[in-house]
Amino acid sequence: MKAIKITLDFTNMKYPAQLHRELKTKFEFPDYYGENWDALWDCLDGWYEDDENVTVEIKGLETMPDDMRQYAQTMLKVFDDVHSNSPNVIFIIATA
Numbered sequence: 314m315k316a317i318k319i320t321l322d323f324t325n326m327k328y329p330a331q332l333h334r335e336l337k338t339k340f341e342f343p344d345y346y347g348e349n350w351d352a353l354w355d356c357l358d359g360w361y362e363d364d365e366n367v368t369v370e371i372k373g374l375e376t377m378p379d380d381m382r383q384y385a386q387t388m389l390k391v392f393d394d395v396h397s398n399s400p401n402v403i404f405i406i407a408t409a
Contacts, residue, residue: 317367324373329384336388350387357395357402367402374406 319339326332333348342356361367369392374385392404 315362315365317361317365318370319367320370320372322372323381323385324376326373326377326381328381332381332385332388350391353388353391354394357391358398361399361402363399363401365401369402369404370407371404372407375408 321335321339323332323335326335330348333346333353336342336353337346337348340356340360346352346356371389371392374382377385389404389406395402396404
């Protein structure tokens with residue numbers, strides 16, 4: 314099995330566009346990624362093969378302003394859904 318580790322760093326992000334840029338860059342999404350939660354689901358669903366163990370470490374959530382932390386909650390729900398469909402993709406929230 315191939316092991317893949319991805320680190321998402323949201324430290325001090327203040328705007329949704331910054332968050333989506335981080336997602337697009339780190340997951341290497343195509344240019345057509347629509348920078349919304351439906352697009353995130355569409356890109357992540359089936360993005361990795363079953364023979365790939367993917368660990369995604371999520372950093373910096375606690376440093377984001379309250380409104381951005383609330384915005385990011387939907388992202389975490391999408392990640393939970395992705396993990397449910399693809400158990401080989403694991404999301405870990407790092408704490409400071």
